[in-house]
Amino acid sequence: MLYFQLVLMAGTVILSYHFEYTDTFPVHSQGFFCYDSTLSKPYPGPESASRVPPRLLYPLITVLPVLTILLGEVSTVLINPRWRSREKIISCGDCCFFNPLLRRIVRILGLFSFGLFCTVIFAGAVQTVTGNQAPHFLSLCRPNYTALGCKSHMQYISSPYACNGDPDLIHEARKAFPSKPAALGAYSAVYTTMYVTLVLKVKGSRLVKPSLCLALLSPSWLLCLLRVAEYRNHWRDVLAGTITGAAIAVFLVTCVLNNFGSSSAEEGDLIQKEQEGVIEAENPVPIPCEKLSVIKSTSNCDIIPQSHPKRILEVHPPMSPAPPPCLVPVTPDVLIPSNCISSQV
Template structure:
C-alpha cells in the first residue's frame, strides 16, 4: 500500500511538471507558431486605437496573476486551518505513509490535495487558452493600429475595403507587437480569472461553514466573482479583446474548475479513514476462547423455585 501511494504521488508530480513545461513553451517560446489569419481592408472591428503595452493596463498581467495565485491559496489555507482546529474529529484523522510508523497529518494532506489540484488546473487553463490563441490567430480590436498595413501597395484603394489580405508581409509594424495582437481568442486573463474565481467559490460553498448570517457566504462568493468580471470588462473597454474573446475565456476557465472540483477532488469531500478489516475466517479458530464466569439470573432462580413448590 505504501509503495502504491508513493507511485501515485510520483505520477502526479510528473504530470504536473509536464503541464508546467507545456505552459512555458506556449507562453515564452516560439515552439507553436501563431496562425496568420487574414483581414479586410479598413475593417472597423480591428481599427481601434492601440491602448499601450499590457503593463499599462488598469488590470495588468502582474496584478491578475498575483490575484489568481494568492486569493485561492489564502482561502484554502484559512478554511483548512479553521476546519482542523475547530473540528476535533479532523485532528484525529491520519494517513499512513510507510508501514505503521509514519503518519501524514490530515491538515497537510488536504492542503496539498486542494492546492495541488488548483495549481494543475491553473496551468491547464493557461494551456487551453494559449492553444486556442495559437490555433485561431484571432486579432485584437487594435490589430490594424499595430499592423500598419500599406493599403496603397496592397491595392485596398481600388477595392473600396472589400479586399481580404492574407499576405504574410502585409504588416509593417513591430513584429513582436503584431504577433501579440494575433492572440485574442480566448482571453487568457479572463480564463485565468474565471478559473480562480470558480474554484474558490466552489470551495467556499462546499467546505466553509459561516455562522451568524445567511448572507455571509453569498456575499463572500460575489466578492470573489467581481474581480474576474471586472477583468473581462477592462479587457473589452481598453480594446484589448472582443466580448466574444472574454466570454470564451470565462467558459474555458469555469469549465476546467467545475471538472476538477467535481471529478478530481470530489467536491472537496473529506475521505474518511477506512474501517478496520474483519478478521479472516481461518484466523477466527486460532483466537483463544476465554471462559467467563456463569451468573444465574433472577428469572432462572424464580423458575427453579416454582418447580420445587410444585
C-alpha cells in the first residue's frame, strides 16, 4: 500500500504540472457578445503585479498550515504523556520504522499535499472544459467590431479568430472559472481550521480556538475580495473556487483522516486516565436495614447501593405465603394433608 500511495502521489503531481504549465489540455474557446460590459474591464496586469502575487500566495497556503500542524503535534506530545510510551510502528516490512509522532505528521501533511494537487487538478480541469473569460478578456482580445459586423449588444461572436491580442494572455484570460487561487486558499484555510478545531485542546479560555480559526480563514476571504476588486475574476468564479477547495478539504478530513483521529485519541486519553487511577469507581451508598424490609435477614445489607432496588428484589424475592393445605383422596377411608391443590373427581 505504501508503494501504491507513492505512485498515486506522483501521478497527481505530474497531472497538476500538465494542467498548470503546459498546453497538453487545450482550453475551450468560448465566444462572447459584442460590447459585453462584464468582459470589458481594464487589464490589471500580470499575476506578479497583483497585491497577492504567486510568490506570496503559494508560501502562504503551504507554510502556514505546515507550521500550524507541526506546532500542534509537538505540543500534543509534550502535554499528553501517552504518546511517549507507545512502541514503534512498522510502516514497510522490516526496513522502515516510524514512531507515532512522525507517522502521524507524515500522514497529515502527506494528505494535505495530496489535497493541494487534487485542487489544482480539479480547478484546471473545469477551467479547460468551460473556458469562461475573465472580466478583462475583451481588453486583451481587442476584437475589431466593425470587421465582425457587430451592430447590437445581443450579437454573439463565436469565431476563434475574433481576437487580435497576445495569444498567451488571451489563453490565460479564458481560465477564470473557477478561480484557482481562491480554491487553493479555501482548501488550505479549511484544512488548517478543521485541524485546530478537532485536535488542539486549549484550557482556560473559550475564545482562543475561535480567534485562531478566524485568523486562519481571514487571508482566504481577503484573497477572494482582492481577486474580484482587481478584475481578475468574477464573483461567481471566486465563489465556485471557494466551494471547490472547501469541499475537497472537508472530504479528506472526514472520510480519509477520520477527523484526524480525534475520537480515538479521546478514547486513548480515557483509557490512560483509567490506568493511572484518575477515574475512580463511585462508592456505594450504604442503606440502613430498616428501609429494606425484604432483606432484613441479610447481614451485608449496608453495602447495597440505593440505586438498585430492582436488583435487590431480583436477588431476594419476597417469600410467598404457603398455600393452604388441601385434602387429596388417596384411599376411600384415609385423608392425607398436602400442600397441593387438586380438584375433586
